Amino acid sequence: MNRWLPPSAAVLVAVLAVGAGTLVPGQALPVETASASSTRVSVVCPTVQSATAAVAVATVTTDQTLRTSKLSEPQRTSQAEGLSVLTNPAEPVRVSAPRSSTFGAATWIAASEGSARGLSGVSCTSPQADHWFAGVDVSPDAQSSLVVVNLDSTEAVVDLTAYGPKGRVPASRGLRVPGNSAVTISLQVIARNADPITLRVTTSQGRVAAFLRQFDWVNDAVVGADWVPDASEAGQDLVLSGLAPGTGSRQLVVTNPGDLNASVSLTVLRADGTSDLAGLQNVQVPPQTTRSFPLEDGLGGQAAGLHLVSNSDVVAGVIGDNGESATGVDAFTAGVVTALPADGVWPLSVGKSATATLQLVNPGDVDATATVTTATAGSGAPKSVDVSVPAGSLKALDLPKAASSSVRIQTASTMMRGSLVVTRKLAKVSGVAVLDLVADETRTRAVQVVHDPHLG
Amino acid sequence: MSESSDEFVTDPWAWLREVDAEAAPDFAGFSVVAAVLPASGDPDRCRAAVDAQDVVIDDVVTEVGPQTPGDWIWIVPDDSEPAPNALSTLLARVVQQPDAAVFGCLLIEPRRRGAGRLVSDWAQTISGNGRVRLLTEPGELYQGQLPAGPVLGVPAAGMLVRGDTWRFLGGFNERLPRNLWGLDFGWRANLTGYVVIAEPEAQLTDHARFTDPADERAAGLALRLAHTRRPLRWLVALRLTLVALLVSLGYLLGKDPDRASEELRGLWRWITDRGLRRSLNSQLAALPIKASGQARTRDLLPARGSGLRRAFSLTAARFLGWLETFTDTGASVSIDEMTGDDFADRGTARRRVPVVLIGVVALSLGAFLAARNSYGGGELTGPQLLAAPGSWLDLVNTYLAPVPGSAGAGAPWAALTGVFSLITLGNPDALVTAVVVLAVPLAWLTSYRLLRQLVSDHVLAALGALGYALTPALIGGLNAASFGLATFAVLLPVLGYSLRTWLRRQAWSWRAAGAVGFWLLLACSLVPLVWVVALVAAVVSGVRARRVKAWFEWLLVLASPLLLFVSPWGQLVLRFPGRLLTGIEPSLAPTDPVPAWTVLVGQSVPGSAPLWLGIGFFAVCWLAAFIGAVRRPSISLPALVLAVVSVAVAVTITRFVVQVPPGSWVRPQALEWQLLAAGALLLGAVVGLDRILADLSGAVLGIRHVATLGIAILSVAALVVATGWWALAGQLGLIRGEVGVVPAFVRNAQTGPTPGRTLAMVSDEGRIRWALLEGDFARLGDTERGTAFGGSQEAQQLAASVATRLLSDSADDEILPDLVRLGVSYVTLAGGEPSQRISINNTPGLGLGTGNDQQFVWPVPDSARATIVDGDQRTVTGPGAAVAAGDAQRVLQLAEPADPRWLVRVGDTTLSPVSGASPGTAFSLGQAGGTISYDLDDGPRWWAWLQLGGLALLALVAAPSVRRRSEAAPRRIAGGAR
Numbered sequence A: 001m002n003r004w005l006p007p008s009a010a011v012l013v014a015v016l017a018v019g020a021g022t023l024v025p026g027q028a029l030p031v032e033t034a035s036a037s038s039t040r041v042s043v044v045c046p047t048v049q050s051a052t053a054a055v056a057v058a059t060v061t062t063d064q065t066l067r068t069s070k071l072s073e074p075q076r077t078s079q080a081e082g083l084s085v086l087t088n089p090a091e092p093v094r095v096s097a098p099r100s101s102t103f104g105a106a107t108w109i110a111a112s113e114g115s116a117r118g119l120s121g122v123s124c125t126s127p128q129a130d131h132w133f134a135g136v137d138v139s140p141d142a143q144s145s146l147v148v149v150n151l152d153s154t155e156a157v158v159d160l161t162a163y164g165p166k167g168r169v170p171a172s173r174g175l176r177v178p179g180n181s182a183v184t185i186s187l188q189v190i191a192r193n194a195d196p197i198t199l200r201v202t203t204s205q206g207r208v209a210a211f212l213r214q215f216d217w218v219n220d221a222v223v224g225a226d227w228v229p230d231a232s233e234a235g236q237d238l239v240l241s242g243l244a245p246g247t248g249s250r251q252l253v254v255t256n257p258g259d260l261n262a263s264v265s266l267t268v269l270r271a272d273g274t275s276d277l278a279g280l281q282n283v284q285v286p287p288q289t290t291r292s293f294p295l296e297d298g299l300g301g302q303a304a305g306l307h308l309v310s311n312s313d314v315v316a317g318v319i320g321d322n323g324e325s326a327t328g329v330d331a332f333t334a335g336v337v338t339a340l341p342a343d344g345v346w347p348l349s350v351g352k353s354a355t356a357t358l359q360l361v362n363p364g365d366v367d368a369t370a371t372v373t374t375a376t377a378g379s380g381a382p383k384s385v386d387v388s389v390p391a392g393s394l395k396a397l398d399l400p401k402a403a404s405s406s407v408r409i410q411t412a413s414t415m416m417r418g419s420l421v422v423t424r425k426l427a428k429v430s431g432v433a434v435l436d437l438v439a440d441e442t443r444t445r446a447v448q449v450v451h452d453p454h455l456g
Numbered sequence B: 001m002s003e004s005s006d007e008f009v010t011d012p013w014a015w016l017r018e019v020d021a022e023a024a025p026d027f028a029g030f031s032v033v034a035a036v037l038p039a040s041g042d043p044d045r046c047r048a049a050v051d052a053q054d055v056v057i058d059d060v061v062t063e064v065g066p067q068t069p070g071d072w073i074w075i076v077p078d079d080s081e082p083a084p085n086a087l088s089t090l091l092a093r094v095v096q097q098p099d100a101a102v103f104g105c106l107l108i109e110p111r112r113r114g115a116g117r118l119v120s121d122w123a124q125t126i127s128g129n130g131r132v133r134l135l136t137e138p139g140e141l142y143q144g145q146l147p148a149g150p151v152l153g154v155p156a157a158g159m160l161v162r163g164d165t166w167r168f169l170g171g172f173n174e175r176l177p178r179n180l181w182g183l184d185f186g187w188r189a190n191l192t193g194y195v196v197i198a199e200p201e202a203q204l205t206d207h208a209r210f211t212d213p214a215d216e217r218a219a220g221l222a223l224r225l226a227h228t229r230r231p232l233r234w235l236v237a238l239r240l241t242l243v244a245l246l247v248s249l250g251y252l253l254g255k256d257p258d259r260a261s262e263e264l265r266g267l268w269r270w271i272t273d274r275g276l277r278r279s280l281n282s283q284l285a286a287l288p289i290k291a292s293g294q295a296r297t298r299d300l301l302p303a304r305g306s307g308l309r310r311a312f313s314l315t316a317a318r319f320l321g322w323l324e325t326f327t328d329t330g331a332s333v334s335i336d337e338m339t340g341d342d343f344a345d346r347g348t349a350r351r352r353v354p355v356v357l358i359g360v361v362a363l364s365l366g367a368f369l370a371a372r373n374s375y376g377g378g379e380l381t382g383p384q385l386l387a388a389p390g391s392w393l394d395l396v397n398t399y400l401a402p403v404p405g406s407a408g409a410g411a412p413w414a415a416l417t418g419v420f421s422l423i424t425l426g427n428p429d430a431l432v433t434a435v436v437v438l439a440v441p442l443a444w445l446t447s448y449r450l451l452r453q454l455v456s457d458h459v460l461a462a463l464g465a466l467g468y469a470l471t472p473a474l475i476g477g478l479n480a481a482s483f484g485l486a487t488f489a490v491l492l493p494v495l496g497y498s499l500r501t502w503l504r505r506q507a508w509s510w511r512a513a514g515a516v517g518f519w520l521l522l523a524c525s526l527v528p529l530v531w532v533v534a535l536v537a538a539v540v541s542g543v544r545a546r547r548v549k550a551w552f553e554w555l556l557v558l559a560s561p562l563l564l565f566v567s568p569w570g571q572l573v574l575r576f577p578g579r580l581l582t583g584i585e586p587s588l589a590p591t592d593p594v595p596a597w598t599v600l601v602g603q604s605v606p607g608s609a610p611l612w613l614g615i616g617f618f619a620v621c622w623l624a625a626f627i628g629a630v631r632r633p634s635i636s637l638p639a640l641v642l643a644v645v646s647v648a649v650a651v652t653i654t655r656f657v658v659q660v661p662p663g664s665w666v667r668p669q670a671l672e673w674q675l676l677a678a679g680a681l682l683l684g685a686v687v688g689l690d691r692i693l694a695d696l697s698g699a700v701l702g703i704r705h706v707a708t709l710g711i712a713i714l715s716v717a718a719l720v721v722a723t724g725w726w727a728l729a730g731q732l733g734l735i736r737g738e739v740g741v742v743p744a745f746v747r748n749a750q751t752g753p754t755p756g757r758t759l760a761m762v763s764d765e766g767r768i769r770w771a772l773l774e775g776d777f778a779r780l781g782d783t784e785r786g787t788a789f790g791g792s793q794e795a796q797q798l799a800a801s802v803a804t805r806l807l808s809d810s811a812d813d814e815i816l817p818d819l820v821r822l823g824v825s826y827v828t829l830a831g832g833e834p835s836q837r838i839s840i841n842n843t844p845g846l847g848l849g850t851g852n853d854q855q856f857v858w859p860v861p862d863s864a865r866a867t868i869v870d871g872d873q874r875t876v877t878g879p880g881a882a883v884a885a886g887d888a889q890r891v892l893q894l895a896e897p898a899d900p901r902w903l904v905r906v907g908d909t910t911l912s913p914v915s916g917a918s919p920g921t922a923f924s925l926g927q928a929g930g931t932i933s934y935d936l937d938d939g940p941r942w943w944a945w946l947q948l949g950g951l952a953l954l955a956l957v958a959a960p961s962v963r964r965r966s967e968a969a970p971r972r973i974a975g976g977a978r
Helices: A005-023 B003-010 B014-020 B043-051 B086-096 B163-169 B178-191 B213-226 B230-253 B257-272 B274-285 B291-300 B306-324 B335-339 B355-370 B392-400 B412-424 B428-437 B439-454 B458-474 B483-504 B510-526 B530-545 B548-565 B568-575 B577-581 B596-600 B611-631 B633-653 B671-688 B692-697 B703-729 B744-751 B793-807 B815-821 B834-841 B942-958
Strands: A040-045 A054-061 A066-070 A073-080 A083-087 A093-098 A103-111 A118-123 A130-136 A142-150 A156-164 A167-169 A175-177 A181-186 A197-205 A209-218 A221-228 A235-243 A250-256 A262-270 A273-275 A282-285 A289-294 A304-321 A331-335 A343-349 A355-362 A368-376 A379-389 A393-398 A404-411 A417-426 A429-436 A448-451 B032-037 B059-061 B072-077 B080-082 B100-108 B117-121 B124-126 B132-134 B160-162 B195-206 B379-381 B658-660 B664-666 B735-737 B757-764 B767-773 B824-830 B855-859 B866-870 B873-877 B891-894 B902-906 B912-914 B921-924 B930-936
Touching: A005 B596, A005 B611, A005 B633, A040 A103, A054 A066, A054 A093, A054 A343, A054 A404, A066 A083, A073 A093, A083 A343, A083 A404, A093 A103, A103 A343, A103 A417, A103 A429, A118 A209, A118 A417, A130 A209, A130 A221, A130 A250, A130 A304, A130 A331, A142 A156, A142 A175, A142 A197, A175 A181, A197 A250, A235 A331, A235 A355, A235 A417, A235 A429, A250 A262, A250 A282, A282 A289, A331 A429, A343 A417, A355 A368, A355 A379, A355 A404, A379 A393, A448 B793, B032 B043, B032 B086, B043 B072, B043 B080, B072 B080, B072 B086, B072 B163, B086 B100, B086 B160, B086 B195, B100 B178, B117 B195, B124 B178, B124 B213, B132 B178, B160 B163, B163 B178, B178 B195, B178 B213, B178 B274, B178 B291, B213 B230, B213 B257, B213 B274, B230 B257, B257 B274, B355 B439, B355 B458, B355 B703, B379 B428, B392 B412, B392 B428, B412 B428, B412 B510, B428 B439, B428 B483, B439 B458, B439 B483, B439 B671, B458 B483, B458 B611, B458 B671, B458 B703, B483 B510, B483 B671, B510 B530, B510 B548, B510 B942, B530 B548, B548 B568, B548 B942, B568 B577, B577 B658, B596 B633, B611 B633, B611 B671, B611 B703, B633 B671, B692 B703, B744 B757, B744 B824, B757 B793, B767 B793, B793 B815, B793 B834, B815 B824, B824 B834, B834 B855, B891 B902, B902 B921
Parallel strands: A118 A221, A118 A429, A156 A289, A221 A331, A262 A393, A448 B767, B032 B059, B032 B072, B100 B195, B757 B824
Antiparallel strands: A040 A093, A054 A083, A054 A103, A066 A073, A066 A093, A103 A118, A130 A197, A142 A181, A142 A209, A156 A167, A156 A175, A156 A197, A209 A221, A235 A304, A250 A289, A250 A304, A262 A273, A262 A282, A262 A304, A304 A331, A343 A404, A355 A393, A355 A417, A368 A379, A368 A404, A417 A429, B072 B160, B080 B195, B100 B117, B100 B160, B124 B132, B379 B735, B658 B664, B757 B767, B824 B855, B866 B873, B866 B891, B891 B921, B902 B930, B912 B921
16 A cells, blocks of 8 residues: 555544534533522612602512612512502602512602692612712702712712812712611702703712702792703713703703813714704813703704713713793703613603603614513503614604503614603693613623632 | 703793793692582583593592591582683682682583673672672673682582581581572681682582572571570561561562562571571581681671662662663664674763753753743742642642532542652642643653654654653643643653553563553543543554453553542542543633634644744644654554544544533643644654664665755754743743732631631723632632532622622622622722722622722621521631520521531531521521531541552552562572672
8 A cells, every 4th residue: 555645544634623623613601690699679769848749659660579668668668560650759769679670660750830840750770879960050040959868778978079161169078878868968059150060979988879859940939840860970972862852942061070171072863863063063171161052053943862972081961941931841851871771661650641752862873673662551461663763863752641651672782772751731831851761770880700710 | 052052042031931930830739529419410511520620639529528538628519510720720729828728619600602701609798687698799790800818608619628627617507508508618617717718710600500599598597697696696586587577578569579479488487497597506506616707707797787788779770770761772772782792882982961961951941941930939820720739638638528519529630749749748839830840841851761762863852852842832731830731741751651661571561551550540630531542552452462461451551540430529520521521620721612723733722832833833743743654654653643533632622611520611621632642743753754864875865865854954943943932931821929819817817717708809901800719719629629619609600799799889788698698708809990999888788998009808797607697696606616505596507518418516416407598508506505516527438548559559560660580690699689
């Protein structure tokens, strides 16, 4: 036999073995999912004390049972399944759910008069160490207060930092919040200014849930009572949704907490696509200041979302109103919205006469789709509809009218944002409220943890 | 012209020669009686030799007695053949030393061919332990180097005795073996003042048969004891007995049962042969022993301590002989050596530095350069190497100690490492350092030793060994600090060497098979799948041998590694068979899938050589092996096939992920298979290309010459570049430092009286690495047991969940209870951003953190691995702590996996388990008080003793043995043999 044949055959076998191995990719490691943890997430829903307001703390869950309790009595819990509404609670409500469950909670307030005049809604949130409220009205006629809630048994210490048009504004520091309690901090101590400011709430000890409520005085009447949404953290790529259609003011508030000048590019997301605002394609915000920019002319009364891209971390919000006279005016505040989770649910309890519109904004480069499921309390099966939102545009979806309902959004997109825009006639007040659809889990910091036996 | 002038005409210097010339001695005055004694020899031959003497012999008799007449008696047994001048030489010595009474000859071995006279027997003495020694080594070539002089005894054959001396001493004591007649007679002669002279120029050819060494041993003991003063005889008898027993044991351990049996039989015969003892005693008692004679006799006996010195020198010689296996050519010899005689000089006249010395020194220096990152204090660690524990017992305990929950078990290689670290005085870190840092020179040494046996060109062997030794570095194993790969690289050639030694023997040997079994056991402890290769080799070898004994010996070889499975680890491997596909500590290996081609060129692990170097090196290896297989297919082709199989195995097993104890999923790295492939290629290349230059030197210059030159240049270039890369960047992954990333007080809490665990986290480039720490931190071998919490997967998942929730700012109120369930006393974060520290700070119930920019620590209140729970109150405790009596509902919670083997006691009370506390376990404490103790009762560890016994037996078999007597070698007398 040719002496070359056997070695050649051996080498050929080796090559074939390697070739076969190349065709067969390596088996992937099994994904080790952690077993369902018994840990629970707790959120707090604020309330207001008003004889004329209808306060509804609405909770909704898609799978597991929620527990609700008064803030001062955390051990006395009540069970809640599906969509549940607690009306006119005397104190903030603690809502807890297993970490793995899909749930939402929000506080809706409707009043035709009194200190809570107007329509407002705010998501119930879990305690954090850092909160941003952009668009705080500190005009001479405005009144605002910060409600901080400590769900823990240990004391929390809160510091306030305010950013005004000309720089940082003196604000309170070292405010103590006892455990299992809520403290209302008046912001009247902040120097008055015609332009809105941004307030940052941090904790040097413990953590708190924070809600900022404000309204204006017109003569002796309260107008435009509303919640300023919590932006959670500053960033360089921000999306705001929930800019309600209609007349009225639309004021963009941008705060630069950094040490360098911020150059912010502004893009409007509408139903027909992306556009710029004349004269506002790029705005400059000096360090440590807050700037306001009028948008009403550019928006033309259309529903819109905003996409801000900055060269440094900024915070933003939009404050607006319904454009009516003092008797019918109501204000709303839209804040920065993080991307919708893969599966999120939010409750509404705004009355059957209210009109609710779901605004979905897609600032990304590719089209996004979502399945929107609405369910109303006590009637029929949930109704689902698939919604496609083209890239760089907005889609508005009218929701069925109901006293209480829930909206569930399931999407694979990591870019889509959403807000609920609710309008309701409250006697003479044309109430308008915007609820930013931010799931509590998206407020938490994503952390990649890896087991490393070498640490030992 | 005168007559005198005529004389000087023929030889003018004749007058000077007449003056110088000695007168020939005249032995006519000696009256010699030759006693040709019957001794089962050839009487005719002996008589003819006696008659051919150049001295007149008065009489020839065939027997001698105590009163045999004659002036001189010459003893010549008929199994000897005196040289023609033997008697005249003896008589000449008599003339020179007229005061001597006994003269002995030099006995020469009969030779069939060749020149040279080998000493068979010569002047004798006896050691303090009764061993008869010659004054020269038996088998030595006599070239006139032995001096004549007074001795204690001379061989009876050829002995010339003054007649009156003979009759005075009563002749020989024929109860002794004939080999010792001369010693006994000479000893008595010296004691009574006679002088015994050994004359080497008087020679006899000794045709005597071998005698029973046990008889000679017994006689030696009897002689020694007889010449001891009576008051001390019982003491000396005891000493002789003990020494004989010890020597017998030594021979047994040295795998020479024949000699061990001789010692014991000799001892027994000495004890039971009273007649011999009596005859010796009575003969000595009748002698008028002079003080001068005693003094002279003492001078003729070996000095004190000579036995020990001899033992040391023999041991050193044996060790040097073992060292010679690294330079010896083995069966590979050149034509000059084959055509020379037995004493042809194999070396050259020029003094050369041995290649092995050059290689070891150079590569050791390179190793120290390569591992320069590992200098300093602390323990050696690396990406795939955990620090070794402090003592060898800790490593052994890593294997023996049971693991609660039985998710994991100690692996046998850990215990073997602990035992072998006795070489480094019980310091495992020193052993690990030596093996990993010096992996390349050690692998070179063992592989050179093997290759030197296979090829005659030591340079080719050295280069091939260098390629093999560099492979662990080139494939990234040394940068990964893979202890298993480094050990396997050193071990594999040793296994090959013992396998070759066993298979090349003319007769199948159980001892050699046992040695192969020992090394195979060690190899399988590192890479279990090697056993399959051994199985295939067994089948092939057994079929070729076609002998039943061969099959049984292979059975021994294959059964030896199965000892590893006689343990809880073996049972665990049955649950996790994937462990058989991996090396040691597979959890430390990377888990990312590797493309198959990277396995072929040694690029599958981070830290491997640059791609161009890996491709170049392995391409040269494949090319050289291919050419070698074409040139010499008988050996090189199987080696090439082995390489192909190894590559196929490596590619295959790296496609899979497997589950290994304690339940984690890993991907086999197959580094050892890549090494085996490279080793097989280099083996095939070296053997196949041996003496290619000699073959080509006589051929016409052509393509073969060019190809050979090309492959040589490529090979040298590849080796040079590979060596350079190894020295500069091949072992930088080895680092040395303190173990554990936690402050000292946290470390102390882990090992204190109320031990707790630490959840350690490190912020690293945007991600958090975490680990659950306990005790003295995770050490070498612990990953297979489970580094913390017994390797419980449930605890692992819970710990991962807690780490995530701590840093994701969720701060839910279940974090603290989870930490308590894990037995965590401290949470640490090294590095990280201030917001991450605030996240942890916000955890309800967690104490305030303290620290600096480098590290923060948070205490977990009332948490330890053992706590006493009484309602809402928790009290930390630990083993050995005192517990006061208390409420009936108290529970002792252990943050350890549940296991029915837990034996928990408080004082004299054994606690019963209760449900709950998962992933830990709980026991009902109730009102009991006392000292707490808890341990796993895993019953008698018979399996450990079985493994130890089997390992000791195999190690004994594999250890170098004493050099045995060869039947074909010149005759030795008992005690005089090596």
